[in-house]
Amino acid sequence: TDLEVTHWWTSGGEAAAVAEFAKAFNATGNNWVDGAIAGGGGVARPVIISRILGGDPMGATQLNHGRQAEELVEAGLMLDLTDIATEGGWRDIVNPTGLLDSCTVDGKIYCVPVNIHSWQWIWLSHKAFADAGVDVPSNWDEFTASADALVAAGKTPLAMGQQSWQSSGAFGVINVAIGGLDLWTKINVNKDAEAAAGPEMAKVFEAYGAARVLSEGSNVQDWNQATNMVITGEAGGQIMGDWAQGEFQVAGQTAGVDYTCLPGLGVNEIISTGGDAFYFPKNDDPEVTAAQKELAKLMISKPVQVAFNLKKGSLPVRGDIDMSTANDCMQKGLEILAAGNIMPDGNQVLSADTSGQIEDLMVEFWNDTSMTPAEAQAAYAAIIAEAD
């Protein structure tokens, strides 16, 4: 059966990962019809949602799990996967279990988590630091200290794309690294506006402001262009989620040799467990429904998880598989995951609306140098106060 699958994985590493899904699905005698939408989630989500609303749904679609699909589920537009989840014992195999919780509404499971992506990474270019004549830093403080040398060597210390989710994501990373998990939880989970306006948070904003200075001269749009600056040694480093890993891999670089990755900015080794999940819009055609379930099962199956996550550079959603072929960075991630140093992802705790507002604020701060960290903090606190 033909099953159209929409997603926004169009960069080199991502596309290679998707191909693993497709390969596996086609092997079952079905046909994966690829519906890639370029431009990132911001472009793709409206298309996906309007198609679901418009009564012409695709067979399956990527969405960040979390609150994005809440209302669609509530409106009864999504296929209930509880039966196959029970059958496959997802609750037992999915690690951390929080991932499955995000797929659960009223006790029913509506999505398949496929990977864990964590934001808390900085990627450093060995070449850049070699050119600048300094050692590759091992944490955020060293990194900022070496910035001058990088600038002197004509490098951009910190690569940063212009899209709002990137600056907002970097903020989250700095938030956890500098402010610690408790502060983060207070603000993001409990929506504590006072904490958001407090002195601890002020430090975070100071650090964020410092990072802004380091990124001057980084004139690229897309995240992978920024990653490319790190790959080519034009930039010292980039704060980016673990999906950046895929780009290094496609470029044939080796962790530890050509680049270094520091989880939690080397300060606070913790990773968030956001990630991608697939939803299956309801469909009248029983054949399609069967195919949908087939795909759902497939996606969480062991071999597919391994193949997919190796290409994607993300962590698998099940703890019971062998990822020994994974590279350095991924291993680091797996260790942290195993140690339970995890936190929820922003998408799981904040509504799309609030995330959007924060993104707007962060990207504005990042680009408008006349905005002081204090001003940004005030605006931030206001958003948190309104958050639902």
Next chain:
Amino acid sequence: MTSVSIKNLDLNFGSVKVLKQLNLEIDHGEFLVLLGASGCGKSTLLNCIAGLLEVSDGQIHINDKNVTWEEPSDRGIGMVFQSYALYPQMTVKGNLSFGLKNARVPKDEIESRVARAAEILQIEPLLHRKPAALSGGQRQRVAIGRALVRDVDVFLFDEPLSNLDAKLRADLRVEIKRLHQKLHNTMIYVTHDQVEAMTLADRIAIMKEGLIQQLDSPAEIYNRPVNKYVADFIGSPSMNFLDGDMSTKGKFKTGGTEIDLGNYEFVDGPIGAPVWFGFRPEHVIVGEAATSQPFSTKVVAEIVEPMGSDTLVWTSIENQPFRVRVDGQASIKTGDEFLLGFDPARASIFDKENELRV
């Protein structure tokens, strides 16, 4: 039995009343000309008769049938437009047969009717041309032909000649006259060319602001206009008007001049009120012959306008401009003093208050 009869016709465009309680009866075979200044509602009336405008009130009967709500094509009328309105993409033949085809007239019948019309109008050689390849006069003839083939009783013409140059206009005017003499159907003809009106009409209806001012034979309208508007409107050069009064019974007095109205035919007998004394420039007699007229006076030629066949002399009587049409060969020059005279019986006198003929 009347051919077209219009009863209490009202037509409004929004709040503008264009035709107001208009009544008109036209006999079979009559040639009626609607004449009037621009915007007085002539075309509007014609369009109402044709059914191209929906009347606001009143009725229209054609051949004693109430057609007020009929479609234009069912009224038994044919219409010829100022701009010809030929279908540019069809040949002449196509133009002529379009209406018949629409009415599902059999093919042979169409052929024979087209042939007959073409013969009458002498456009046989043109049948396979398109309108763009015709001269103005030929187009006009095709437009007439389009009405002709439909074998209707009533022909409506909306200024059919006004797009043509003077010479062609004169020729086609005669042709239309000939056509009417041949066909004997009813024709309603709109124009604002007086010469056309006078030469073609059995009766003329002079319109002003949606009302018919006078409906009479051309001669009557020319000689006995019912009001000052009609008098002024008809005739070129237009009628002279002297401002004065008739306080002395039977005499018209303006300034120091008195004109005896002895043999003037009053409508209701003389009145003693301020009046306009109207007199046509072409009825004035000059030179020696003037002395034999009931009224004569000496005047000075102020402007002399030779027009070839005639000469128009501008002079004044009691400081009121007075034009005189004299022969083209006359030798009056600007500044000359000369004698003019006329017969007050040929005058038209209007009450100054309501401007009606007295």
Next chain:
Amino acid sequence: MTSVSIKNLDLNFGSVKVLKQLNLEIDHGEFLVLLGASGCGKSTLLNCIAGLLEVSDGQIHINDKNVTWEEPSDRGIGMVFQSYALYPQMTVKGNLSFGLKNARVPKDEIESRVARAAEILQIEPLLHRKPAALSGGQRQRVAIGRALVRDVDVFLFDEPLSNLDAKLRADLRVEIKRLHQKLHNTMIYVTHDQVEAMTLADRIAIMKEGLIQQLDSPAEIYNRPVNKYVADFIGSPSMNFLDGDMSTKGKFKTGGTEIDLGNYEFVDGPIGAPVWFGFRPEHVIVGEAATSQPFSTKVVAEIVEPMGSDTLVWTSIENQPFRVRVDGQASIKTGDEFLLGFDPARASIFDKENELRV
């Protein structure tokens, strides 16, 4: 000393020759009318004189100064256009003074000139209105005023009255005539209205296809047209032409009819060749009086067109149509037989080959 003199003027639009080696001399204070069919090059000639078109060859002198290469504003001319061409966003006063302001004429001077022009044209009350708030005649007067304030010697008029209705046209015609009598400057006036041409002109230039056919006084052009084109063009109703020959010296023969040309003034004496015998409908005499004319014959009235003041009777001589203008009161009816007569001395005869007057 001439006011405007045009020497061997050529004007081509691309490959189309519109004016061909045209020569024209106009005296000071003369009123010259250019008359001709549409497209014959009248406006083109006027534009050349004004400097609005660049001539292809030849010279133009105004007041004995060669202005061929001068700017229009330096030629000492004023021009009045058919569409008035008033500046719509300026008041009448603004229209009148715009050119002067631009020429840096002192303020008082502008005031006085505008006041004078406004007085002459009687448009003082309108000075602060915009053109949109003026009637056609008033606009025309403002357009004339714009030429007037510039104190020029030569006025050029391009069909200044043709956008107006008949009555207004007649009035303004007289005003222009009065203006000319007052100002005495040179006026060149384009029209295709014969009556305007005849009444206004000191001399008329009849043009055809970029050539001047005849340049003469109105009376001369009316009475002695130099060729058939001019004869046919001038006069309404137009001249009758009988097709025949003069093989018998001094006699015109068509069909069985012979007309003795005894007192006809030949240009170069009689010729023995096929000719057109032209005769004006208004010079024909009917009824008893016809017998006293050198030539008379009996004819049948085919169509009678009463026009109020006159009546046009269509008849034929030797199967060739012949129109006769008779008095409006005449009682000839369609089908009547009547006597017509005329004096061949008033005829115009043209060689059939080159159509020139003989």
Next chain:
Amino acid sequence: MTNSSSNTTVEMTGPRGAKPKRALSPRNIMIYGVLLVVACYYLLPLYVMIATSLKGMPEIRLGNIFAPPVDITFEPWVKAWSQACTGLNCEGLSRGFWNSVRILIPSVAISILIASVNGYALANWKFKGAEVFFTILIFGAFIPYQIMIYPMVIFLRELGLFGKLGGLVLVHTVFGMPILTLLFRNYFTSLPEELFKAARVDGAGFWGIYFRIMLPMSIPIFVVAMILQVTGIWNDFLFGVIYTKPDAYPMTVQLNNIVNSVQGVKEYNVNMAATLLTGVVPLVIYFASGKLFVRGIAAGAVKG
């Protein structure tokens, strides 16, 4: 003696004939100078697109964008047309091209047909209330599309047309209607009303007059409408992305996908080739129809 003075010889001194003109008068230099500069400004992007699309990536990285291509390669074109990837689809623009064609033809035909009939009804068969609807329609031309996107999704869903070709055709017909109707109405109004009257007297009905009289006389305006619709629909992005699905994406959406699917570095040459390929249809139509379009715009847009 036809010409009263043709045989007079006139002495002629001084200026005669046309005033001599210097081809390089200051005025001409200025006018053409300005025009040339302007033309350069307008042509520059086109030039850059073409030049870039013919270069290889190394040349782009080294040289500047205005330099003419040294090593002309058609690789980027081939890639843009048939190899560029979005996700797993590596069919380049070609698929989008055919989708666009498939969308274009019915959309253009139906929207023009409906708008012309509307315009005709408005111009010639005025009925009560028609003007009101027309005014609403014209106002509608200025309503930002964003307002209507969402209700349109629901509307199409209710009609069962969402994601179908028919839905997109409907969307284009609806949103093209105001300006096209205006265009047709103005044009039909400018045709002599008497023709319409004559046809009614001749007994032709609503459709008879439309097909037999009006249509044959309106070829120019149909051409203009077609140009407007072809370019408008071809260039549409918003509706294409929202109301279709990936395998029916029109070329503009495909273009956006290709340009935004960055794999490592941006392949500017491929992007430019893709851009040019997408623009080629409307460009060809404009260059080919040039004067006609200008005339139509003048007739439809500028009145009074």
Next chain:
Amino acid sequence: MAQSTRPNRLFRNLNAKIAALPMIATALVVFIGFTVWTIVHSFTKSKLLPKLDFVGFAQYERLWGTRRWLVSIENLAFYGISSLVFSLTIGFLLACLLDQKIRFENTFRTIILYPFALSFIVTGLVWQWILNPEFGVQNIVRSLGFSEFVFDPLYNADVVIFGILIAGLWQGTGFIMVIMLAGLRGIDQEIWKASRIDGIPSWKTYIFVVIPMMRPVFITALVLIAAGIVKVYDLVVAQTNGGPGNASEVPAKYVYDMMFKNQNLGQGFAASTVMLLSVLVILIPWAYLEFGGRKGDK
């Protein structure tokens, strides 16, 4: 007197009414219905799906308290006014130049008009490329020796809107020029002749006579530009995607992002309602000028 009955009004012109049904439906359902639907929902707290739980003006309050929206409005105002002014002046000046009886008029006109055939997506991409500091204009000028030269409008929040303006003008002025040219050609030639005879230099004639006469053309052009401005979306998306930061955000994009990205329909609807109001503010005076002023003239 035989009185035939007056036919039912509804059935007169029945064919015309049937033919106009698509238009009537569009007007009522789409333009009125959809708009009303949107306005009603702007008073709700609809998130991903439209729901009718009303919250009064809360969405509007938030709207006007959002910096991004204010920046969008500011950008739109700036972009709008500049593009109005520049389109009209440049369009008019170009039209005047082309009106000088020049050679190759057709060629020049086609060159100036062709960008109009290209979509905003294409326009945005190509200008993004030209204005790219690494490869585009800045690079060229630097390579000529001015190594300090900076021209990176798309990467500088203060001037990014100019970068968009350059592209927007490039795309649209040709069309305005064509309209102006048609307007100029529509002016009575005799006006030109009259002014030449009055000795008025042509620039003065343009300013004092021709421009005032072209008022209707200017208004038409103005409305066309204005309608385009309010809708400006594709260009920004393709050229900067609102960046850097939020510096080049526009209302249409705000609406779109709110509705689909932030999944806050109510907010998006409120923003689009404000856009609609701004359109009405432009349109109603125009409609009044165009139709109300001289009723029955047409």
